[in-house]
Amino acid sequence: MRAYLFAFCVLACGCADDPAPAPAQSDACLSVDPGPSPIRRMTRFEYNNTVRDLLGDTTSPAAGFGAEEEALGFNNNAANLVTSSTLAEKYMLAAEGISARVTEKLSRILPCDPAHIGEEPCAREFIDRFGARAYRRPLAPGEADMLYAVFAYGRTIHDFREGIRMVIEAALQSPHFLYRVEFGAPNRPSDGIVRLNNWEIASRLSYLLWGTMPDDELFAAAEAGLLQTRKEISAQARRMLDDPKARDVTLEFHRQWLDYDRIASATKDPVLFPTWSSDLKNAMKKETERFIDAVIFEESGDLGALLTASYSYLSPELAEFYGVTPPSGSGFERVELDPGERAGLLTMGSLLTINAHSNQTSPVHRGKLVREAFLCDIMPPPPPDAVIVVPEPDPDSTARERFAEHSKNPACAGCHQLMDPLGFGFENYDPIGRFRAEENGAPIDASGNIVDSDINGEFIGAVELAHKLTGSEDVRGCYTKQWFRYASGRGETRADDCSMAVLKERFKATGGNIKELLVALTQTDAFLYRKAGGAQ
Known part of the structure; x- marks a missing residue:
């Protein structure tokens, strides 16, 4: 049966065209140029989030996939996300495990009762709904029929539950699940530029801002054709930034950008630093994450605060380490620091520690x-x-x-x-x-x-x-560039000059506001369009 599912998963596919946003109009950049447009595969972070939101599986199955290769400081660079035969096998094993777990109680995932409306109608209803969510767009008639054929095979060899399980297993190995496959509609026949359709914009929004699949509201907006203008897309981006999932993405970006995860393996001379411990390392990491999250979503929200804030979020243990009055509670609370000694990220224990030797x-x-x-x-x-x-x-x-x-x-x-x-x-x-x-x-x-x-x-x-x-304009420009790399899954090119100029101008105009920078990313040519013909 695995060979049957593998053959199913490599079949070609298509999706419907929709109108797309109009090109950016500025004095310097009157024509559309989205730059290189590689096809994007899910990272482990995105895979775990997606199966959680698609099927309620919270076991983090992608933990066993192996670390992605980094490029330009990030692990989502499309050029490095190659699916080896080893990874394909791990996708297969993960799909088998997920499908088995989520079908233990079918009522949690079925939109219907097969005993009430019949097995075939219920299976088709499930396939239409689940398939559209898994592929993040409506299924083409041929795709629905193929998935039903998978169901029918499982139903024949075992029972209704096995048929549904096999549909899930097959879909989770499809390129349309693992990759963001984009076709869109031609912008102008002669320029080789593709305008993304509503469903593709919904996926770009959700994976940029949430690191996961679209929610019901995004799907509804795509179905209604309400992701065509920059204003509509901006409104969705702002809504999404108010969702807790946006906090996960901003932490993921900063974790990779600053590489502070390395503190987990940081070693120090036990004679010189007898207080160095796993608890202290964990506290330093949590401080960094709580500080970043609070600055962006609870405090002023700007890059300047990330760099110069004379406060942080400390546990009692970490407050003692910094030599300040501990917070009243047992968790990480806002604590004022000596402004002559501490200023934002660069003077935090985590970054100072990982960028030092064990004994000096x-x-x-x-x-x-x-x-x-x-x-x-x-x-x-x-x-x-x-x-x-x-x-x-x-x-x-x-x-x-x-x-x-x-x-x-x-x-x-x-x-x-x-x-x-x-x-x-x-x-x-x-x-x-x-x-x-x-x-x-x-x-x-x-x-x-x-x-x-x-x-x-x-x-x-x-x-x-x-x-x-x-x-520094250089620093603001660099931070903008880092976000562009993370958002686009590639490095910037000369073709991105106009998009980068718009981003830098917007970031400066908003006082370095990070959430406004993320909204601005959704308004660029690189986000709204792609080159025709796949990865380029």
């Missing part, structure tokens, strides 16, 4: 974080013949003195002059992120310098650096 700080890693994550620079690897030697801790010197040797090596100086002077500004924070004024009895020199940016100049300490970054 790392100006290189901390400077590289700023360069790559916040300025979108790409730091090349060391020369092939370079001998990488991390200086050993020395009680008679500071980390700044030890790492300054990089700038004296001609083979290393070029890149390290971009990173190290930034990283030296973080020397007030030890390898686990505690604030310090001295190292080995010597006063900390936290002076730094930033070059090759729109905010070149000297600064003292990470707090001052954070405030400089907040005023």
Whole structure:
């Protein structure tokens, strides 16, 4: 039977055309160009969310699929989401398991009672409804018939339940479930641009803002043809950002962008840092997530607050670590921090810890974080013949003195002059992120310098650096670019110049409001259109 289902899953398919949004009209960008348009496969995050919302399965079956390969800092880059034979087998096994679990009690998933209206009519009603939700568009007549043939086979060899189970198993292996297959309608016959139809826009909205399939309201809007104008799409985006699922996506984006998950495997010298523990690591991660979530959805909502807020959300344990008065409750509550010591994400224990060595700080890693994550620079690897030697801790010197040797090596100086002077500004924070004024009895020199940016100049300490970054057009542009990469599943190209310009202008006009940036993403050519002929 597996061979039968596999053959079913690779059949070609189609979907109906709908009118689509009009092209963007601005002085600089009068023609539509969506840039490259790769077909998008679900990530593990999206797969788990989708089977939860489609069938109520909360077992996170995609955990066994294996990690996606990252590109440009994110794991949803379409070029890397290749379905190997191993992954195809895991999809098959997951489909078998999910279909078996959800059909244990058929009344939870059936829209009808087969004993009342008959097995065939009930099966067809289920197939029409389930198939449309699984494929995120109405089924074509041939598709419904194929799924019914699967049901009929299962019914013949066993019973009604087995027929329904096999329909679910087959649908979960279909390219129309695993991929966002988009056909749309021609924009103009000669330009090779495809306007996405209402159902395709609904899926783009739901996977961008929720990381899952559309809800009933989005499906209803698509069916009514109410996802054709930018105004209609914007209204849906704003509604969706008020849903808790939007919080999951913003956390997923920031988790990948800043890579703070690495704290789970961060090790520190137990002699130097006896308080370092799994509980402390978990608390640091939760602080970062609670802070990001609160800034975007409960506080001012802007990038500046992410970078410069002098408050955080701490547990009693973490408050003790930071040396501040603990919150009254046992959970993570808003706590004011010393504005001379802490400012937003860059001075949080999680980011400081993962960008340090086990027994000393790392100006290189901390400077590289700023360069790559916040300025979108790409730091090349060391020369092939370079001998990488991390200086050993020395009680008679500071980390700044030890790492300054990089700038004296001609083979290393070029890149390290971009990173190290930034990283030296973080020397007030030890390898686990505690604030310090001295190292080995010597006063900390936290002076730094930033070059090759729109905010070149000297600064003292990470707090001052954070405030400089907040005023940077380069930083706002980089944050916009990072979201574009995540939203599009690819890197930006020259064809995206107009879309990027509109996004940057909107982000600046709204004071760096992150939710407004997400709405703006849904208004770009890259979101509303695609190139004809599949991945390009």
